[in-house]
Amino acid sequence: MSVTMRRRFRLEPYVEFAKRAIAREATYRFNVFTGLGSLVVRVYLLRTVWTALYAHNAAPRELPLHAIVTYSTVALLMGLVLDIDQTRALYDRLHDGSIATDFMKPINVPLYFFADGTGEVLFHGALLVPALGFALLLVHVDVPSLGVLAAFAVSFLLGYFVGFFLNFILNCSAFWTLEISAVQMIVTWLTDLLGGQLVPLVFFPAALAGVVYALPFAAMFSTPLLIYVGVIGPERYFDVMASQLAWIVVLGTVSTLLWRAGARRVVVQGG
């Protein structure tokens, strides 16, 4: 790696890697259809469930029905991007051993995985447009002011990086053990619940909320979503985004350390 670092950095190969990833994802048309079909079914379900709950109980003041429907719909759409394991390629290449040849290529290997993952995410991100179109057939989604939208976009991007490093750490553990599929599924399920995608964290009982806010998952879904629906007001933007940034620094550091240790292992084993 030290050799590649000293070479003059060129961006073009990585743009090409991202483009390849987009083309690869586009060939799995079946996944696209089920993804969109799933979204429509889930939007119907969330509308029905929240409507029934609000009809029979006192509505919480900070989240009236239209806000919770907006929250849940935007959460589903964010899931199209955030639930992707964009560093899966790392696991695959460790699994079949081709990681060894990657190290010989004149590229920065982690950056290669980042470019590949970005391409994958961009493709699925483009699906947000038709997905939103279908969702709007079933529910009304509130649109906040431009300033709030901008804050949401920044917070969403920060949340994306938190998710990226979490996935990277999980896939890096494949340097030591290849049985990580179950762990990944567990983390995905926990992210959806503890990140506030299924139920807003403001509804969590106090004891549970304390735990949830101490975990990185809230930085992925909850923070941008609560900004979107206005529960987190402008006066708190700086604090919540600083906390997201802190998670990025922590998880990014862990990722770097794990990667270095893992890469050394490959070299040692490869002789």
Place this chain on the structure above:
Amino acid sequence: MFGLYRQYWRINVLTTLEYRANFILWSLFTVVYHGSAIAALYIVLHEFPSMNGWTFRDMAFLYALWMLAHALQNTLFSNVDDVPERIREGDFDRVLIRPVDPLFSVIATPGQIFPDELILAASFFALATVYSGVRVDAAFVLLVPLVVAGGALIDLGINLGIATLAFWFVRVDALRWVVLQLEQEFTRYPIVIYSRGVRFLLTFVIPFAFMNYFPAAYFLDKHDGTFLLPPQVGLLSPLIGTALVLAAYAFWRFGLRRYQGVGH
């Protein structure tokens, strides 16, 4: 055939013991999968105490009933789900040349199957029964196994029907996938909350409502008046399950006779 079936379970258990770390992690995932669903219900109903008259205690029982039936089906018949994949890969032809019934051969294909989900489901069901305050009497003890078996048969009947479609269509994943979502996510709530069309679908077309909603309404004594049906219809689950499996089996036999392979 009984001896074969015993061997099948012997291999399953031995395989599971061979991959112990993997088994423990996947069992943990099963706990997280059901645990997060139940936790989400708890959190929501903590904030909103009633869903059309159903409390969290009721809904825990509703979930437990589905979970038990589904886990029973998964443990005994999950191999049926692999039929479309096996047809596509050409591997299905192997079961046709064996001197046992092809469906039996499919069901008894050894893998890494262990009744961990069933044990979890039974434990949670016992817990939810006490927690929900359902009246446990002789009738309850007698009826629950019948209703659970009925629910598992409904689950199997629908899975077998979809798997059989693979004899004609190479890709049935999309359909299976939508039906799976209807089963797993729509059975979490009392079906009274859905629009008429969805209630009709879940009651008369793919009767998942008989896996848990109608029997739970009977045991919990809920009178939602869905389609003007009295709660006692919940006890029809075993009949509906049996009829559905028989129909699916006839369809399977029909498909098997027509089947000519995918041309490998």
